[in-house]
Amino acid sequence: MPKDGQCPECSRINEVLHRVGDRWSVLIVISLAQYDVLRFNELKRHLGISQRMLSLTLRELERDGLVNRTYHPTIPPKVEYSLTELGQSFKEPVYALGKWALTHLPVIDEARAEYDAASNQAKTG
């Protein structure tokens, strides 16, 4: 961790982003937002996430109060995950980000291709 001292807001944002802004957290929140309730293996199949990472990420999400874990002691066991209120509130900015991502990915790809072409030309020419 660097000093981070310069811009206090930055480090706060960084903190939360680091916690909740990783790849899987966001995708899990999005999935739970869509389907309301999902079981462990449903999430696993839906996201193509490894069992290990799903378990880890869900626990962190639960710890942070974003996700509810409901354990049904049936045989075989059944565990359901859903968003808490906090998770629901997080859904909105995440959706905004997701929407932006989906909307602008083509533009980004284009910009990237252009940049690569230009720098390639610079190298060759």
Place this chain on the structure above:
Amino acid sequence: MPKDGQCPECSRINEVLHRVGDRWSVLIVISLAQYDVLRFNELKRHLGISQRMLSLTLRELERDGLVNRTYHPTIPPKVEYSLTELGQSFKEPVYALGKWALTHLPVIDEARAEYDAASNQAKTG
């Protein structure tokens, strides 16, 4: 990288998040949004980022069309960075996320403390 095949939207979002959701990109965008134009070393000082990471991240941001790089061949050299239109549009969801983060960080901390206390009690008791 996993299969990612299950939920196509997820993998797209993941893709952009992976690109633009790292530690520094977001903070650079926020800083540039605030100050309009910043020089290399201004960013460096403001964020407390290492020279290497700043250089790397800025190049990626430029490559993705989010940031403009203006090189003034003066002595000593002067390089100015600013947001492109795309970068400006990215600013909004990022701000939404940042705002959520700042608002809910206390709640998260609280939830976390509660969770830790509970699991500690479970372990001890």
Place this chain on the structure above:
DNA sequence: AGACCCGGTTACACAGAGGGAACCATCATG
């Protein structure tokens, strides 16, 4: 000549993210 400024780049090292596979516990089925 040597030191300094700016904006980078390169070499090296370390921590953490993340995947894969095997193991666990429990009951049902064949």
Place this chain on the structure above:
DNA sequence: CATGATGGTTCCCTCTGTGTAACCGGGTCT
């Protein structure tokens, strides 16, 4: 008894992210 399903956990290994430190290159000041 072996197998399967569910929801995890644990071990091991790799790959990436990130930091530190040193160097570059041109010009200016001393």
